[in-house]
Amino acid sequence: MSGSEERYTQIFNSISQAVFTLDLEGNIQEVNDALTNLTGYKQEDLRGKTFTEVVAGEYLGLIQLILRKTLDGKTISKGDMQIIKADKNRLWAEISTSALRDPEKKVVGQVCILRDISVQKSKEEEIKGSERFLSHLVDNGIDAVYVYDAKGKIDFFSKGGEKLLGWRSEEIMGQNFEMLIAPEALNKLKGQLSSRRADEHRTYQTVLVSKGGRRIDAVQKVIPISREKNSLETCSIVTNITAQQKLQGEITAMNEKLNGLIRLGKMISSRTNLEEILNFIVGSVTTFARVDIAVLRLLSDDKKQLMLRTCFGADKTVVPGVLNLEGSLTNKALEEARVISVGDVTEESALSKVECDVGQNVTSMLAVPLIARKEGKGILYLYTREYCQFTRQQIDLAFAFVNQAAIAIESAMLYNREQDTINKLRDLDQAKSDFLSMVSHELRSPLTSIKGYTSLILGGRVGEVNEKQRKFLEIVATQSNHLTKLISDLLDLSRIESGKLVLKQDKISLKGTTDLIAERFKLQFDAKNLTFNMNIGEGPLEVRGDEERILQVISNVMSNAIKFTPEGGSVSIKIYEENNNVEFHCTDTGIGLKKGTLENVFSEFYQADSSATRQVGGAGLGLAIVKKIVEAHGGKVWAESEGVNAGTTIALRMPAAKDEEKTAEGEEKS
Amino acid sequence: MGQKILAIDDETLILDLVKIALETEGYEVVTAERGSVGLDKAFAEKFDLILLDFTMPDISGFEACRRLKTNPATSNIPIMVLTAKVSDEDLRKIMETGAIDYMTKPFDPLQLGDRVKDILKKQS
Numbered sequence: 001m002s003g004s005e006e007r008y009t010q011i012f013n014s015i016s017q018a019v020f021t022l023d024l025e026g027n028i029q030e031v032n033d034a035l036t037n038l039t040g041y042k043q044e045d046l047r048g049k050t051f052t053e054v055v056a057g058e059y060l061g062l063i064q065l066i067l068r069k070t071l072d073g074k075t076i077s078k079g080d081m082q083i084i085k086a087d088k089n090r091l092w093a094e095i096s097t098s099a100l101r102d103p104e105k106k107v108v109g110q111v112c113i114l115r116d117i118s119v120q121k122s123k124e125e126e127i128k129g130s131e132r133f134l135s136h137l138v139d140n141g142i143d144a145v146y147v148y149d150a151k152g153k154i155d156f157f158s159k160g161g162e163k164l165l166g167w168r169s170e171e172i173m174g175q176n177f178e179m180l181i182a183p184e185a186l187n188k189l190k191g192q193l194s195s196r197r198a199d200e201h202r203t204y205q206t207v208l209v210s211k212g213g214r215r216i217d218a219v220q221k222v223i224p225i226s227r228e229k230n231s232l233e234t235c236s237i238v239t240n241i242t243a244q245q246k247l248q249g250e251i252t253a254m255n256e257k258l259n260g261l262i263r264l265g266k267m268i269s270s271r272t273n274l275e276e277i278l279n280f281i282v283g284s285v286t287t288f289a290r291v292d293i294a295v296l297r298l299l300s301d302d303k304k305q306l307m308l309r310t311c312f313g314a315d316k317t318v319v320p321g322v323l324n325l326e327g328s329l330t331n332k333a334l335e336e337a338r339v340i341s342v343g344d345v346t347e348e349s350a351l352s353k354v355e356c357d358v359g360q361n362v363t364s365m366l367a368v369p370l371i372a373r374k375e376g377k378g379i380l381y382l383y384t385r386e387y388c389q390f391t392r393q394q395i396d397l398a399f400a401f402v403n404q405a406a407i408a409i410e411s412a413m414l415y416n417r418e419q420d421t422i423n424k425l426r427d428l429d430q431a432k433s434d435f436l437s438m439v440s441h442e443l444r445s446p447l448t449s450i451k452g453y454t455s456l457i458l459g460g461r462v463g464e465v466n467e468k469q470r471k472f473l474e475i476v477a478t479q480s481n482h483l484t485k486l487i488s489d490l491l492d493l494s495r496i497e498s499g500k501l502v503l504k505q506d507k508i509s510l511k512g513t514t515d516l517i518a519e520r521f522k523l524q525f526d527a528k529n530l531t532f533n534m535n536i537g538e539g540p541l542e543v544r545g546d547e548e549r550i551l552q553v554i555s556n557v558m559s560n561a562i563k564f565t566p567e568g569g570s571v572s573i574k575i576y577e578e579n580n581n582v583e584f585h586c587t588d589t590g591i592g593l594k595k596g597t598l599e600n601v602f603s604e605f606y607q608a609d610s611s612a613t614r615q616v617g618g619a620g621l622g623l624a625i626v627k628k629i630v631e632a633h634g635g636k637v638w639a640e641s642e643g644v645n646a647g648t649t650i651a652l653r654m655p656a657a658k659d660e661e662k663t664a665e666g667e668e669k670s
Numbered sequence: 671m672g673q674k675i676l677a678i679d680d681e682t683l684i685l686d687l688v689k690i691a692l693e694t695e696g697y698e699v700v701t702a703e704r705g706s707v708g709l710d711k712a713f714a715e716k717f718d719l720i721l722l723d724f725t726m727p728d729i730s731g732f733e734a735c736r737r738l739k740t741n742p743a744t745s746n747i748p749i750m751v752l753t754a755k756v757s758d759e760d761l762r763k764i765m766e767t768g769a770i771d772y773m774t775k776p777f778d779p780l781q782l783g784d785r786v787k788d789i790l791k792k793q794s
């Protein structure tokens with residue numbers, strides 16, 4: 001080797017870059033040390049090999065292109081490829097080639113420089129990897145991401161953003177991010193953003209708007225971001241919460257509906273005026289079902305028409321009052337007890353004019369039948385101004401309210417019937433009372449004459465009366481007295497029965513009352529030579545009630561005893577307290593009662609034994625009245641007797657008066 | 671004694687009854703079959719006692735009583751009421767009108783005289 005050749009070889013091998021030459025066929029000629037170091041091949045191994053033999057298969061096309069390009073002598077070609085090293089590992093290398101000329105400037109081959117770019121490449125891969133990852137996140141994990149600069153101009157808009165908001169990235173870039181925010185929410189968001197420092201991470205809830213104007217409830221996480229050196233931008237990571245909002249909204253709406261129904265239930269059970277209830281129903285159903293108008297119609301008595309009852313959202317004076325069922329579409333709703341939904345009333349020919357006349361333009365209609373006791377009783381019509389496809393929820397809601405309306409109406413009807421009955425009973429009572437009054441007067445007047453004139457004659461005021469006349473007239477007198485007593489008792493009984501008894505709650509001493517009555521009957525006792533005994537127990541022996549009436553009771557019982565006890569007999573009274581009750585027993589030694597007839601003695605006009613009772617002038621109503629009065633005072637009466645002629649005991653038991661009771665007036669239930 | 675008594679009742683039979691009963695005891699009895707007639711007579715003549723039936727058709731006993739009691743000419747005359755009503759409530763109402771006594775129908779005309787005597791005695 002000559003001196004200059006040696007020199008060039010020295011230079012060649014000193015170059016730190018890997019260099020080699022190729023002939024026109026692409027075979028490796030010279031290689032420098034750097035190349036052998038880089039690739040691990042020995043010089044001898046490389047010389048004579050086609051370069052493409054050490055190039056990784058995928059890059060063959062590229063290398064051939066590069067080599068061909070340089071052969072025209074003018075260009076320097078570069079390319080990145082992978083070389084296969086001597087240890088079979090791959091090496092990322094940048095190859096740059098240029099034409100090799102002979103002294104005549106003829107291209108005889110190529111000079112190639114190989115630069116190890118493995119570090120660079122792995123970094124690139126890393127970056128690509130994380131870019132792919134982030135890209136994946138941005139596109140799939142988050143709903144949208146956009147980045148804007150200090151002036152608010154968007155310079156990044158994710159694919160997710162495109163999907164969510166309908167804008168293509170190109171349309172959005174350079175625009176102010178505010179155009180993505182719904183105008184009604186913008187001021188609030190701007191206010192919130194203004195209080196955010198540029199380096200803060202903050203989360204805000206707002207409403208975005210799509211290209212088409214659709215509102216999207218969203219949560220934005222706003223963070224600072226620096227994608228390039230020295231640039232501070234703002235990144236907004238958007239999460240679409242429309243679904244949650246919707247759910248929340250539905251839950252709230254459901255609560256409102258439930259509360260509405262509960263309130264309605266309360267109104268009905270507390271007998272609120274039916275008008276109010278129906279108005280509440282139409283109002284509620286309009287609000288909760290999100291319709292514009294509700295009209296409630298009820299079936300007429302002849303079942304041929306639907307009469308307007310109440311409405312909401314429409315002018316009641318304009319809505320037709322009567323809807324004839326015949327020829328109407330909603331007739332079906334009633335007959336088949338099902339809902340009828342009409343999307344566009346103007347297009348539904350089966351609808352009669354009246355059915356969709358609510359005084360304003362409406363588009364959709366829902367007819368819900370009101371069913372009570374398996375019968376259709378009315379229809380609730382719901383109308384919307386805009387086209388509406390009625391949802392399951394709306395229909396269910398309408399049904400819920402309509403059912404309540406049915407209940408309310410039935411309830412009101414029953415209540416009215418109840419009231420009617422009560423009124424009728426009151427009227428009946430009044431009529432009875434008037435009748436009694438009249439009877440009382442009509443019967444007493446003639447009796448006054450009978451008694452009066454008889455009395456005058458017997459009193460000698462109109463002349464002398466002989467013995468026989470006297471006897472006969474005395475019979476007239478006695479009988480008319482009897483008649484008078486009977487009338488009195490009858491009216492009494494009637495009054496007690498019809499509950500006109502005003503029950504006082506005074507404390508009455510049975511002993512005191514008995515003494516009083518005994519005093520009154522003294523003459524009668526003496527007349528029949530009867531003995532009278534009183535056996536009084538301990539304690540106050542007081543009951544609560546009406547003094548007049550208790551007097552009547554004791555009087556009637558004693559009078560009865562006297563009546564049915566023959567001469568020389570006795571009447572004994574026993575009064576005592578037992579188990580918080582006061583008992584009064586009146587025992588006589590009279591004609592007694594047949595076994596098995598003990599209760600009958602308290603019946604009106606009861607005659608145990610015709611002959612016996614006729615003798616004493618009839619049984620009368622005395623004991624019947626006693627029974628009624630005692631029972632009205634919460635007590636009990638009964639008779640005891642060993643048999644005929646074995647005497648009788650009439651007993652009564654009433655609750656003893658307690659000190660804490662206040663005076664009260666009550667009406668006896670008839 | 672010659673005292674004058676006015677008897678007002680819509681039933682002639684009872685009026686006659688009262689008339690006989692009281693005349694035989696020495697009273698002068700004027701009768702009136704209608705409330706209005708009775709009131710006219712009450713204002714026109716001087717009576718010592720008025721017997722008033724409470725259950726009359728044209729003027730009610732309450733009304734008649736009120737008019738008698740509010741007219742100075744008749745306000746001092748004792749009124750005895752004859753009535754078919756017996757309930758406490760009704761009797762209480764009747765006595766509230768200012769009547770001095772009452773008798774329930776049917777009454778014993780012989781006792782009427784005694785009662786009238788008692789009342790007139792108390793008055794003087």
